[in-house]
Amino acid sequence: MDNNESSTYKQPVRGVIAFDDFDDSPVMPPKSGSDEPAKPKSAHGSGLSFMSFGSGSSGNCAYLGTSEQGVLIDAGVDPEKVFAELKRNGISPQAVKAIVLTHDHQDHVRYVYKTIRGFNKNIAVYCTMRVMNGLLRRHNISRRIKEYKVDIWHETPFKVAGMEFTAFETSHDGTDNVGFNIRFGEFNFVVATDMGVITDRAAHYMSQAHFLMIESNYDRAMLDNGRYPEYLKSRIRGPRGHLDNTVAARFVAEQVGAQLQWVFLCHLSNDNNTPEIALATMREALQSRGQTVGDASNAPDQRDRDVQLYALPRYDSSPWFVL
Ligand SMILES: [Zn+2]
Numbered sequence: 001m002d003n004n005e006s007s008t009y010k011q012p013v014r015g016v017i018a019f020d021d022f023d024d025s026p027v028m029p030p031k032s033g034s035d036e037p038a039k040p041k042s043a044h045g046s047g048l049s050f051m052s053f054g055s056g057s058s059g060n061c062a063y064l065g066t067s068e069q070g071v072l073i074d075a076g077v078d079p080e081k082v083f084a085e086l087k088r089n090g091i092s093p094q095a096v097k098a099i100v101l102t103h104d105h106q107d108h109v110r111y112v113y114k115t116i117r118g119f120n121k122n123i124a125v126y127c128t129m130r131v132m133n134g135l136l137r138r139h140n141i142s143r144r145i146k147e148y149k150v151d152i153w154h155e156t157p158f159k160v161a162g163m164e165f166t167a168f169e170t171s172h173d174g175t176d177n178v179g180f181n182i183r184f185g186e187f188n189f190v191v192a193t194d195m196g197v198i199t200d201r202a203a204h205y206m207s208q209a210h211f212l213m214i215e216s217n218y219d220r221a222m223l224d225n226g227r228y229p230e231y232l233k234s235r236i237r238g239p240r241g242h243l244d245n246t247v248a249a250r251f252v253a254e255q256v257g258a259q260l261q262w263v264f265l266c267h268l269s270n271d272n273n274t275p276e277i278a279l280a281t282m283r284e285a286l287q288s289r290g291q292t293v294g295d296a297s298n299a300p301d302q303r304d305r306d307v308q309l310y311a312l313p314r315y316d317s318s319p320w321f322v323l
């Protein structure tokens with residue numbers, strides 16, 4: 001690899017302004033998910049199910065688990081919506097054992113206390129101590145949230161809901177930022193969102209993913225030519241900001257092994273990206289390494305393709321995916 005190649009991963013710089021993820025467009029009311037759950041066949045069924053309830057700067061939350069038990073990844077979507085969608089898919093509030101948090105930005109933590117107090121007081125919050133401290137500084141989250149906390153540490157595996165989680169460092173401007181490698185049987189589901197660059201540890205886990213939920217935040221030309229003020233463009237483009245579609249796609253094309261079965265693009269910008277552009281960028285990258293790409297629809301001509309590719313909707317729920 002020459003020096004230019006390594007510039008796929010932007011070098012850290014100092015002085016990036018840190019503040020919450022936000023989006024200055026109006027928050028749209030959520031619409032309900034599609035009525036017909038898609039259940040694409042995978043080459044080697046893992047037994048895991050996955051559903052996203054929203055993805056992006058307006059709110060992030062997803063379920064991962066089996067039909068018996070699972071976890072919520074982040075808590076940035078109203079639990080009224082989350083548990084209604086889970087119920088439609090046969091998952092009771094009692095089946096949710098934990099919330100695992102990637103970092104302390106509002107779009108990931110806003111509803112963490114309401115989720116527990118309103119639906120299942122046995123849910124534990126798994127996060128690093130610095131993420132919990134970030135939560136406790138927020139005026140809109142009850143300090144009683146600490147009664148539900150379970151401390152986790154980077155690179156130290158923990159088990160919950162029948163899965164083994166390992167938090168790894170990501171590069172972002174939250175108080176503390178992690179992705180998760182989630183091991184279930186022989187399968188790895190990797191969550192890697194809100195990251196300006198791909199850290200070595202994120203690369204290590206993502207390269208071994210069977211199921212990859214990776215940020216594909218912005219199209220560089222749309223961001224550069226868009227209406228955001230320059231300081232915000234700099235923050236998004238910076239090493240502790242968000243991930244460029246092409247950086248995510250190049251990483252997958254060049255570094256993720258052939259075991260990869262599913263790619264979920266997450267945290268797409270409303271202003272600086274479109275699902276069509278993000279999907280096309282990733283699809284071309286997957287095809288460049290000789291793989292056929294399905295659209296996650298479970299249609300007869302799609303379901304037997306090497307990799308299924310789907311962009312998580314910003315405001316809507318995804319279908320219920322059986323991986
Ligand atoms: Zn975010």
Ligand SMILES: [Zn+2]
Pocket residue numbers: 021103105172174194
């Ligand atoms: Zn964030």
